[in-house]
Amino acid sequence: MTNLANEHMDARPSTNRLDFNTPALRRQRRIRTLKDRFARWYITIGGMAVLAAITLIFFYLGQVVMPMFQGAKIASHESIKPAWLAAAGEPLLLSVEEQNQVAMRLGKDGQIQFFDVTSGESIARMALPLPEGTQVVSFGEDTPGSHRLVLGLSNGQALVVQHDYKVTYPDNRRAITPQLSYPFGQVPISLDTQGRPLEQIGFSVNGSSLVLAAATGTQLHALSLSSTENLLTGETSIDEERLELPQLAEPIESILVDPRQQWLYAFHGNTHVNVIDLNRKQLNGRYTLTSAGAVTTASPLLGGISLMVGDSAGTIGQWFMVRDANGKPELKLIRSFNLAGKPIVQIIPEQRRKGFLALDSAGNLGIFHSTAHRTLLVEPITDAENTALGTLSPRADLLLVENGGQFRRIDIHNPHPEISWSALWGKVWYESYDQPRYVWQSTAANTDFEPKLSLAPLAFGTLKAAFYAMLLAAPLAICAAIYTAYFMAPTMRRKVKPVIELMEALPTVILGFFAGLFLAPYVESNLPGIFSLLLLTPLGILCAAWLWSRAPESLRLRVPDGWESALLMPVVLLVGFFSLSMSGYLENWFFGGDMRLWLTNDMGIPFDQRNALVVGLAMGFAVIPNIYSIAEDAIFSVPRSLTLGSLALGATPWQSLSRVVILTASPGIFSALMIGMGRAVGETMIVLMATGNTPIMDMNIFEGLRTLAANVAVEMPESEVGSSHYRVLFLAALVLLTFTFVMNTLAELIRQRLRGKYASL
Known part of the structure; x- marks a missing residue:
């Protein structure tokens, strides 16, 4: 009876058993599922939107840049034959005024005829005295x-x-x-x-x-x-x-x-x-002037410095005066252009740019630009039986040609002739220069200015600034990250890491302001002390570490494990104070009282107050938090079991660090370096305020520079929308974005390779 009662009681449902299928739980699971789906779609859409935005940025920059590399276009109108032209003398000169409405014709009879460009109707006829x-x-x-x-x-x-x-x-x-x-x-x-x-x-x-x-x-x-x-x-x-x-x-x-x-x-x-x-x-x-045929025509280019010489072989040479090795000026052929192999009969220079047009005996028209060394168009426009006489409007958008007793108007669309790959990235021999050079000079005060739009010195300055910044920041940030994550006591780490990361919150404009107004003149007046500081600080730290290792064990055991770095603070301060206080003495002993003059006069090294050294110090300070934070997290994330296992197998702490921890964390360390490099490449305000903004190509650490980002920031507000200058600045932005994209892509590939290689540790 007792057993049957027990069985009967076991058969009854227990009131203490959990039920996971209640309406509330089912509703909660449905809500959680909806949230998961929403989060998944939200993240997917957000990621795709980021990729789409980057792609659109690339397309937009390309859309602004591409018109610069298109050639010229012409549209010919029907010929007109005004009645007064039949009685006019042989033409000597044609000219068109600014608005393309009135043209002037000078005849051999000494009569000047003004007429309407569109209809050819006579406006005025004036006889010369x-x-x-x-x-x-x-x-x-x-x-x-x-x-x-x-x-x-x-x-x-x-x-x-x-x-x-x-x-x-x-x-x-x-x-x-x-x-x-x-x-x-x-x-x-x-x-x-x-x-x-x-x-x-x-x-x-x-x-x-x-x-x-x-x-x-x-x-x-x-x-x-x-x-x-x-x-x-x-x-x-x-x-x-x-x-x-x-x-x-x-x-x-x-x-x-x-x-x-x-x-x-x-x-x-x-x-x-x-x-x-x-x-x-x-x-x-x-x-x-020519070795093939004979000179058929010559005309000065805008400004009169260059001579454009055409010959019977259809070649047009640009000549101007250049000083030779002895300082004597001599006429030199700079570059040549080819039309169509027929004798050149007329060269028409543009009135506001360094471009020109050429007509040959076969009726071919050529549109060229001298500085860009660019042939924009070659096309026949007239009958070869008659020699044409042409003139170009001041805006270079209309060509008026007299040929066979009639006039023909030709509209010209040629907005960006001064841009070519050679002008942007190669050495160009500019007027009044003694040799080809890389030069960026987008504006000038005179109207016959030759634009110098080479991006090479800007790209060089970008890499130069990033190199000197990384030269200072990378060793300090990586070493600090290794010590903080691997050797430092947890209590001290919780204080040190937030302080270093807080440096990243400093506005770069403040750093640039500080570097330009205080750091640059201070570095100039204390050059020996600055170099002594850079050299003696690591030596002082090594000497202090060696002395600490030789100290009595009873003294070393008083300092808790991981707190040894606190002893280096007075060492660094003492070395810094000693280096800077000895600057004046070193300058008097070794550099004749002025290291800057010694560098310039004795060593032949130009010195600019706002130079790459100042940029390296200021921008390196700005880049250190980025590299340190990511690298420290990567090193700290290495499983503790790997370190303990290495130590248990007999490896020293340094061997465990170099052969296990750093290798395992190498993908993260490499990512930190690449992100720091990207930050240095794209930095604007520090290089803008601390470098002097001189677009020169010189690896000298005492010379200034100009970066792509700084150049865009300085000149974009002053550029005319749609102009060649405006589009070249967009090209600079596209180059900077492409460089960053390629660098990050390579960094990701290398990081994935490192992760796969050391994942088995």
């Missing part, structure tokens, strides 16, 4: 965009003419009125006293000074005129001086005078040019 019975024999132009020209007459005289365009707005409509003026009077200037025709003529106006040169056969004539205005009466007086220049033995075929009125170029013999120094009034040299 030529002496009776004289004819226009030759003409010359001043620098591109000046609207000044000179006419050589058949009686040995010359007339300087300037055409201008007055813009008014009657009834709120723009009206352009052409005008002629005579800067040096309407009376022609006598050059050849014998009255012979001026077969060739050239001139240059620099302020109120005029240099005029002409040739009659082999004889060269030159005058220098300067106009002076009386401030009281307003009268203008002209002083004239005849220049006695060396005479040449061969007939002169064309003459050019550079805008600075220093050089006169006399072309003759189809292949040669004589260069005459106008200041010394002597021959500089005779130069051969």
